[in-house]
Amino acid sequence: MDRPAPGGEDSALMSAALRTELKAIQATVEAELDRLLPPAEGDATRLREAMRYSTLGGGKRVRPALCLLSCAAAGGERSRALPAACALEMIHVYSLVHDDLPAMDDDDLRRGRPTCHKAYGEATGILVGDGLQALAFEVLAREYASDPPLGLDLVGLLAQAAGAAGMVGGQALDMAAPALADRSEAALEAIHAQKTGALLRAAVLMGARCAGTTAGSPRWASLDAYARAVGLAFQVADDILDCTATTEALGKTAGKDQAQDKLTYVALLGLEGARAKARSLEAAAGDALAAFGPEAAPLRQLAHFVVSRTA
């Protein structure tokens, strides 16, 4: 309540160290994605070009950042998690490309540019998403070939988060939500835990797994709690931004939630209520990392960035 509303001030609030860190991560991930994507030449050039168009040239790379910083927080070498970070981003990008399709959210603008199907046609849009999903798993299989137990665990974490019990299921729930009788906070949380939460959680857990942390350990449980809080905070912030930010700042159409009568945290709690919710989730994310030392500082700052970002 006594803090300025999100919008414009995140660069002041975010530590300079994290800003530098995030910029470095974005550059590293961009270069690695460029390397991992098939070149836009040879057979099916248009498809490959569209895959590159949708994946490269921008994006906050929040999932890669969560993955790399979680690996570091769990005591691992950040570079070990880079292919996993890129696989996560490929799944995220494919979901954006499919969600933007006319039969889904029907959006024309993404990252400040025409959406994939606007630029390349609807058939190519469908195939770009399909191809990126396959590529994510191909990358995991190839880049972790020297450590199959790690590689196969990563495949399992990513596939579960992406599928019908995760992201795809959440998108199906979200599409059906306007017709839902149950417009409670619990119903909304259930949707988002799947739609965006599952992949953000996978980012944190895959990073931890790359550091050798395995399911069932105390460290795993702490990072899992952090991930759940951050994932939900991310969505609350998204809902706030949809009604406070401009289309230009977002790089995608603003104000769509209200226009489509979507169930959002702002619709449910009001703007101030949603902001309070975001802050309490940020605090919960910090609490989850209580047992960690300074190696988890970037993760703590990232929780703050997620809540206070302006786009």
Next chain:
Amino acid sequence: MDRPAPGGEDSALMSAALRTELKAIQATVEAELDRLLPPAEGDATRLREAMRYSTLGGGKRVRPALCLLSCAAAGGERSRALPAACALEMIHVYSLVHDDLPAMDDDDLRRGRPTCHKAYGEATGILVGDGLQALAFEVLAREYASDPPLGLDLVGLLAQAAGAAGMVGGQALDMAAPALADRSEAALEAIHAQKTGALLRAAVLMGARCAGTTAGSPRWASLDAYARAVGLAFQVADDILDCTATTEALGKTAGKDQAQDKLTYVALLGLEGARAKARSLEAAAGDALAAFGPEAAPLRQLAHFVVSRTA
């Protein structure tokens, strides 16, 4: 030339043993898919119901059969390859669901029933495909968790075959083909090697891998050669069926290739030429298995079935 044309006589030509075998495989795969698919209840019920609708209740299960019989031919226990066989079928079914979408081939009928998007709407059709692809990799990660080197190899083989260098790339090429200047047999073969060939090849190689055969061995090379010949034969037979079989027999709309001026083997070689091509590919498939004993007999018969099938 002196053999009756494919159509109607396959049950007479196919050995009774293979018919029994295929029926048993179909039943086993159906039961396993039923177990692996999420139940149509709880969250996102409609999505889960549509995933089951598209996957269960029919289909020749050619890819699972290739996978299981290849495993046996390479000296393995057939049951070891069952999860891989189901993962292959999930990828195949997702590709059918997406290919049937209005922006792609725009088809209303599949396996004798309304296509997924006709029955459940276009948004659900997109999500069903996305969810089935994720499930295929989830199944591999979970069901081969006790043997990570095997599991990760299977993930790599399947992802490569499904992606932009395989099935998805082939579909993109196929959509662009009517506008292609190059209407040569080499151009057509390049499309099909990706569009249908890559996944059929993956079926054979994944089966072999489940038997402990690894890339680079002579056995692997023989099965690979078999798979390439059978994959192409399958597509030639498909082209023949599209213009000789009825919609009722196929369970999908017949005669679409000609209506859409698609580049097909029949368009290129004529009906008799296409039949001769299919027979020579069947012979090549048999030759590739020359070093194998009776354990490969079902694979040899399957090559014949693929060419002489009536639907």
